[in-house]
Amino acid sequence: MPTATSVSVLLESGTFGEIVMTRTPRLSWATATDAADWEQDGAEVEWDSTGGALIRELAGPSAAAVAWPFSPLATGQRGTVRVRVHAKATGWSPWSEPVPVRCGVTDGWSAAWIAHPGARAEQCPVRLRQAVSVRPKLRSALLYATAHGVYQASVDGIPVDDERMKPGWTHYGDRDTYACTDVTALLTEGTHAVAVDLAAGWYAEKFGFNGLERYIYGSQPAFSAVLRLEYKDGTVEEVVTDGTWDVTDEGPILSSGIYAGEQVDARRREPGGWVPAAASPVTHVPVPRTSPPVRVTEELSPVEVIRTPGGATVLDFGQNLVGRLRISVDGPAGTTVTLRHAEVLEHGELALRPLRRATAIDRYTLAGGGPETWEPQFTFHGFRYAQVDGWPGELDPADVTALVIHSDMRRTGAFESSHGLLDRLHENVVWSMRGNFLSIPTDCPQRDERLGWTGDIQVFAPTASFLHDSDAFLSSWLEDLALDQTSDGSVPFVVPDVLESAAIGTAAWGDASTLVPWTLYQRFGDLDTLARQFPSMRRWVDWMASRTGENLLWEDDFQFADWLDPTAPPDRPADAKADKDLVATAHLFRSADVVAQAAGVLGDDAAAQHYGDLAARVREAWLRQYVTASGRLMSDAQTAYAVAIGFGIVDDERRDAMGARLAELVERAGYRISTGFVGTPLIADALTDTGHADVAGRLLLNDENPSWLYPVTMGATTIWERWDSMLEDGSVNPGEMTSFNHYALGAIADFLHRRVAGLAPAAPGYRxxxxxxxxxxxxxxxxxxxxxxxxxxxxxxxxxxxxxxxxxxxxxxxxxxxxxxxxxxxxxxxxxxxxxxxxATVRTGGTASFSVDTPLVEIRRSDVAYGAVREALIAMLGREGASDLLRTLEWGPRGTFRMQALLLPPGVVDAVDRALAAV
Structure with missing residues (x-):
């Protein structure tokens, strides 16, 4: 008999504890058994609620993302779910432990938006309050709340939950989301003070670049909530936000901004200046929030106290993270402690230039009279280092703690190997995902951006779907993508679209609309999201097709293309080797093909035929335009070949030839990476699939600049935005756009999971x-x-x-x-x-002896020979000089060191010859 079964309501249905933010939660259950080759042939699901227990019989093996088999849940309804499963070999299992379920969806929305009625300074938070009287025999109290901004509610000074940055960032106005919180335990019989601290958050932040920053949604935050009180006699009372609430802007939080940071004066504990709140109608009814909440998930202590050359005190937390600091401090009233944040040090001081206009400073003014503990409420920072100024007395590092904050998703995937640098790379990917999955999937968490760039998550979604249960998180974000999409189908660069970029449309970025839903279906079996997003998927492909001419090639439009190809100039990151039109048309093929497959899954045969035909015609057009008679690509770049192979554009004969050319290009580059955002997720697979796994392995394990492992050798603890965000001399890349926490290039982790370890999904949801x-x-x-x-x-x-x-x-x-x-x-x-x-695969010995007349490719293929050359050049030219020289050489099959003697610094050939002779 199966030894145990367990059932859980899936997070993508919006599960927060026992509260589910849907009336029809999907169910999954996992069976534990000692029986080999066990397969379920049926199950029973029991729902025990008011009115008794109901049991539904389910035939077949389905146990993941199973549709709710009962009537939709009523508002506030509670009960328990349990499951038992059947197999021919073992019979019926015992019932699983009951899982409590409570519906957090409300009927309608009777509350108004409330805000401060007067003109106020920018990013000035407010506090709202209302007295609530509770009669005897209260059965339950549920708080449904949302904000244009970010908020925290409390009852008699006690926060109602441990969430941060509620309700998160969505397409404000069209899709405001509310959370449901059980506050029964806080509302005993009598009168209680319900208070809400409300700040600007993403709603009242200025977005934009180069002096064009402006408010997109509004300049002041607002709040709306319904407190539903249900008594044991069946009566229900609602306390709603309206003009009877009071508001003040004289609370302890003086200012708070996502980019600027937060300023608090603890001497203002009992604010005055209360006035009636201004109320306005809710025109779009808020919808349940299904994305997981943002929480503090880890706390880190400083690993080192640094005294900078300028005399500042800096704490190193040993890990680049996203969150904020909590301080415990004791000092005279009026003392102000200032906290500055940065990801790296440059010349021994905080490297603040990469923050651009994000000041990222928190200030706390003490109330005095004893120890005080404080953390900002409504901001977050990306940092490893924190400079502490104004601390009263001697700073004890134990009094400062870094709080790691992100959307609280369940960790699902892990990877480990015998290679220390590779394992650290994978850990860096995990940390970058954690830091950038904060309400929405962002591009960086530290500078004046932190936006939901579509191209970044498009390439990273497979990795994200392995590392964490990110289905609900990404599904929620896709709803906003569809809202931001233009009526004719163009997709913005960022979602929510605060850059107002939707009308432009660009390949790889807009393809998030097709490829992310497809990934969620493949990795989680999420058919609901695929069906919901299918109209959006179609519109994007139709829009791309409308941008082509009769030749079906997407040409001459703006494209980010292979963004951040390492050979692109620091100030022109779109100037990649791969032709932008080749890349754009390849994405038209890829998305049309995916939409055809999705239509087949959804049973839309006509759409499957239409988009399948479109994909076939685009493929033929691409091959005619970009492939030479010999099988070369007119854009002879690594990304171009990786796209052709990885997207399945080329047939078998040309596929092998392109794989060989791709391998040759990688070897000529000395196994240094030469791809940007588009090529990076594809290149290792393209090499492996065409018989060049050895080349993929050398590319993966290379630690020279640029490579995946180079940042690790430089002490990186997250994935960098650029391959060389930090140069080899320890200085920050001169490019205006430089982040040290940016997950896109970490998409290689999916290759580690699927190919290196060998664990790849072959059916939706890993069935x-x-x-x-x-x-x-x-x-x-x-x-x-x-x-x-x-x-x-x-x-x-x-x-x-x-x-x-x-x-x-x-x-x-x-x-x-x-x-x-x-x-x-x-x-x-x-x-x-x-x-x-x-x-084991027999490892080839390669060349037995080496000299300056040995072809460069043979030297580069030998770890021993290349290592000897590298060390000899470092001894002669220094690390940076050696790196520059090795990077400029073309490691081909015909060139030698002797043949290039005239192009090399004096003495290099002799030094290399001695080093190779020793080998």
Whole structure:
């Protein structure tokens, strides 16, 4: 018999504790059993609520994202769900433990927007208050609240929850979201003071660049809420926001902004200046918030106290993070402590230039009279280092704590290997996702931007879907994307579209509208989001197609193209090697193909035929325009070949030729990365799929500038925006746009999970997986785990003697197709733990001896020979000089050091010859 079953309501349905923000929550359950190859053939779901228990029988293996099998939940309705499952071999399992469920969706919205009635300074927070009388025998109290801005509510001075930055950032006005909070425990019989602190947040922030910053939504925040009191006799009372509430702007928070930071004067604990709130009607009824809440998920202590050359005190927290500081301080009234934040140090001081106009300063003025503990409420910063000024007395680092803040998603995926730098790279990806998944998927959390760039999340969505249960988070954001999309289908650069860029449209960025919903379907089995977003997906493809001529090529429009190709000048990041029109038309093909597949899944045969035909015609046009007779691309760049192979544009014959050329280009570059946002997620797969996994491995494990591992060697603890956000001399890249926490280039982590460890989804929601590991040179082991709705999947390998041991763990009710190294055919296995030992790939010895007459490509293929050359050049030219020289060489099959003697500094050839002779 199965030893245990468990059931949980999926987060993408908006589950916060027992409260679900939908009337029809989807269900998933995972079965634990000792029986091998276990598969469910049926299940029973029980809903026990008012009126008794109901049981629904479900046939078949479905156990993930199962539609709610009962009547829709009523407002405030509560009950429990439990499940039992059946298999022919084991019979019925015991019932799972009951899971409490309570509906947090309200009927209608009877409250008004309330705000301060007077003219006020910019980013001046307010406090609202109302007295609430509670009769005896209160059964429940639910607070439904939203804001144009950010808020925290309290009852008698006690916060109603532990959430931060509520309600988050959405398409304000058209899609305001409310949270539901159970406040029953705070409202005993009697009169209570309900208070709300309200600040500008994203709503009343100025957005834009280069002196064009302006308010997009409004200059002052507003609040709206319904407090629903239900008594045991069945009566219901509502306390709503209206003109009877009082408001003041004389509270302790003097100012608060996303970019500027927060200023607090604790001496203003009991504010005056109360006036009646200004009330205005709610024209668009708020909708339930389904994205997970923002919370403090971790606390970090300083690892070092630094005295800068200028005499400042700086705390190093050892990790670039997103959040804020909490201080515990004791000093005279009126003393002001100032906290400045930065991601890196430059010349020993805080590197503030990358923040641009974001001052990122918090100030706290003490009330005096004893120890005080404080943290900002309504701002956040991206930082590793914090400068502390004005501290009374000697600073004890234990009195300052960094609070890590982000949307609170369940961690689902992990990766580890025998390579320390690679593991740190993966950890950097995790930290960048955490920092940039704060209400929306942002591009950077520190400077005057922090926007929901569509291209960034388009390339990163597969990685995000492995690392965390991000389905609900991304599904919610996609709703705003569809709202910001123009009526004819163009998609903005950022969502919410505070840059008013929707009408422009650009490849790879706008394709978030098609590729992110498709990713959520593939990775989570999220059919609901796919169906909801399908009209948006179609409109984007139709818009792209409208931008083409009769030749079906998308040409001559504005494009970000292969953004941040490392060869692009610092001030012109769109000047990539790959032709922008080639990249744009390739994305038209890719999105048309995905929409055709999505239509097939949704049962829309006509749409599937239409977009399948469009994709085929665009493919042929692309091949005619961009591929030469010999199989070369007219844009002879790594990204161009990666797109052709990765998107499936080329056929088998030309695919192999393009793979060979791609491998040649990577080798000629000395295994240094040469791709930007578009090519980076594709290149390792493109090499591997065309028989060049060895080249992909060298590209992956290279630690020279530019490479994935170069930032790790420079001490990075998050993914950088640029391959060289910090130069080798420790200075910050001179480009005006430089962030040290930017997840896009971390999309390589998906390759680590799927290919290096070998754990790849083969059916929606991981109902089936494909295990095809890569035992790369330079690695002795690699392993990935992923917790799907069915349970924990695992795939990994390690070298044992002359062989490789492969280990695969398959959770009940799923299957795995395993490609054992050296085997003639894959094997399909059911649930359980499986191991194989296979012969390892024979590592080629390569050239036996080396000299300055050895082809450069042979030297670069040998870690020993190249390492000797590198060390010799460092000794002669210094690290930066050696790096510059090695980066400028073309490591091809014909060139040699001797042939390039005239182009090299004097003495280099002799030094290299001695080093190679020693090898």
């Amino acid at each position: 089936e997986v494909e295990v095809r590991p890569l035992a790369l040179d330079g690695l002795d082991r690699a392993r990935a785990t992923f917790e799907s709705a069915y349970g924990t999947h695992e795939a990994g390998w390690e070298r044992v003697g002359e062989g490789v041991r492969l280990r695969v763990v398959v959770p009940p009710n799923t299957r795995a197709t395993v490609h054992v190294p050296g085997a003639d055919a894959p094997v399909t296995v059911g649930s359980g733990t499986h191991e194989w030992v296979a012969p």
